[in-house]
Amino acid sequence: MTSEKRVVVIGGGLAGLRLADRLGPAAVVTVLGEESHVPYNRVLLAEVLAGRYAPEVTALPAPGPALRRGVRAVRVDRAERAVHCDDGTVTPYDTLVLATGSNAVLPPLRGLFEPEGRDLPDGVHAFRTMDDCLALSAAVRPGARAVVIGGGLLGVSAARALAARGALVVLAQQGERLMERHLDADASALLAAHLTELGVEIHTECRVRGLVTTGPPAAALPGLRPGPRASNPPGHHREMPPGGAGPSARPGLEDRVRAEPGTRRRANAPRKVTHVELADGYRLEADVVVLACGVRPRTGLAQAAGLEVRTGIVVDDHLRTSDPRVHAIGDCAEHAGQVYGLAGAALEQADALAAVLTGTPAPYTGTRALTRLTLGGAGNGSLDLAAFGETTPRPGDDVVRLADATRRTYRKVVLRGDLLVGGVLLGELSTVGALARTWEGGEPPHDLFHLLTDDGGH
Numbered sequence: 001m002t003s004e005k006r007v008v009v010i011g012g013g014l015a016g017l018r019l020a021d022r023l024g025p026a027a028v029v030t031v032l033g034e035e036s037h038v039p040y041n042r043v044l045l046a047e048v049l050a051g052r053y054a055p056e057v058t059a060l061p062a063p064g065p066a067l068r069r070g071v072r073a074v075r076v077d078r079a080e081r082a083v084h085c086d087d088g089t090v091t092p093y094d095t096l097v098l099a100t101g102s103n104a105v106l107p108p109l110r111g112l113f114e115p116e117g118r119d120l121p122d123g124v125h126a127f128r129t130m131d132d133c134l135a136l137s138a139a140v141r142p143g144a145r146a147v148v149i150g151g152g153l154l155g156v157s158a159a160r161a162l163a164a165r166g167a168l169v170v171l172a173q174q175g176e177r178l179m180e181r182h183l184d185a186d187a188s189a190l191l192a193a194h195l196t197e198l199g200v201e202i203h204t205e206c207r208v209r210g211l212v213t214t215g216p217p218a219a220a221l222p223g224l225r226p227g228p229r230a231s232n233p234p235g236h237h238r239e240m241p242p243g244g245a246g247p248s249a250r251p252g253l254e255d256r257v258r259a260e261p262g263t264r265r266r267a268n269a270p271r272k273v274t275h276v277e278l279a280d281g282y283r284l285e286a287d288v289v290v291l292a293c294g295v296r297p298r299t300g301l302a303q304a305a306g307l308e309v310r311t312g313i314v315v316d317d318h319l320r321t322s323d324p325r326v327h328a329i330g331d332c333a334e335h336a337g338q339v340y341g342l343a344g345a346a347l348e349q350a351d352a353l354a355a356v357l358t359g360t361p362a363p364y365t366g367t368r369a370l371t372r373l374t375l376g377g378a379g380n381g382s383l384d385l386a387a388f389g390e391t392t393p394r395p396g397d398d399v400v401r402l403a404d405a406t407r408r409t410y411r412k413v414v415l416r417g418d419l420l421v422g423g424v425l426l427g428e429l430s431t432v433g434a435l436a437r438t439w440e441g442g443e444p445p446h447d448l449f450h451l452l453t454d455d456g457g458h
Contacts, residue, residue: 110210
């Protein structure tokens with residue numbers, strides 16, 4: 001690749017900027033970044049929401065003049081080899097890289113959108129971008145009633161951060177346990193206990209049906225009346241579901257549920273969330289609702305350009321799409337049937353593509369992803385967790401566990417034959433580096449018990 005070759009990268013996030021940095025002077029690189037903020041590390045947004053970091057702490061290394069901030073690509077013309085942007089500019093390319101990332105999934109909840117509308121009610125937030133984070137920070141105050149919908153990695157991070165800000169947090173998870181993609185039942189139970197100590201009220205197997213919104217002035221809907229009120233302390237109310245299930249039907253919700261007559265907004269009044277409605281009829285009071293229901297690859301530009309798209313933009317071992325002049329990396333890319341959605345994979349793909357474009361290619365064979373999370377607490381009450389590979393054993397697999405209830409540590413590894421195929425650790429992570437290296441190397445562990453002890457196998 002000559003230094004005159006034009007490489008256009010759509011996406012100014014971690015993957016796109018890493019690629020631009022790795023290419024350096026080997027090409028004329030233009031990065032089109034849709035967000036107007038200084039590029040930031042999305043992994044640190046929960047720390048900003050918790051008030052531990054200022055937004056500027058999350059800044060990525062300055063990309064220089066290669067980055068055009070606040071510019072959105074609206075169309076890719078593969079015949080002309082050009083990208084059309086929302087500001088009217090057209091940027092030609094020799095090689096195009098799609099690093100468009102992913103969007104937060106907005107679940108199909110009643111009341112989330114008005115007919116033909118796309119605006120979220122006041123108080124309802126996704127948690128994906130710096131704008132989302134700053135809006136949430138502005139909305140949260142000590143004592144605010146917050147409901148987080150979704151108990152995966154993102155939901156757990158958001159719940160912990162909101163609790164750190166003094167909010168009264170309920171986390172509603174439809175699945176059987178928290179972080180079920182990463183943790184087994186025992187590890188998830190330890191995580192739930194830690195979040196409970198932080199003040200988060202957790203409800204699993206809890207399906208959210210919709211949102212109740214209002215906007216003054218409002219009129220009562222015909223046929224609806226307030227439900228019975230409980231003799232709870234001031235400011236804490238509940239509504240029983242239709243059919244008369246008693247207070248014990250969902251213990252623990254009483255302090256967050258209030259009967260509310262149905263209301264209808266008058267035209268043009270702003271909508272404001274007031275409650276989250278559960279499938280069993282209970283309503284949780286809510287000043288703030290966080291939608292943490294996962295992410296979906298941003299594939300619209302690729303689809304409109306006629307590229308092959310499944311869950312993500314399909315790429316081969318050289319990160320090429322169905323058009324050899326167009327590549328994709330990061331959260332939007334699907335390699336060998338997998339969309340990673342993790343920072344580690346985005347960085348590895350950017351490095352692999354830089355090698356391809358500079359003439360020293362090595363096939364990208366996938367990323368062996370390690371997930372890490374630190375949940376803060378008062379004093380020394382933080383909890384670290386890490387998970388890698390397959391944490392749920394198959395029939396015939398061997399499982400080794402070490403648990404210490406006093407120190408609140410838990411370590412589990414899964415063995416398939418002689419090979420380490422996955423593991424999960426909570427509390428003490430001194431051994432995670434050695435375990436991860438053994439897993440990544442695909443070699444039998446020499447002394448598994450030694451690897452699981454505090455010296456990390458050294």
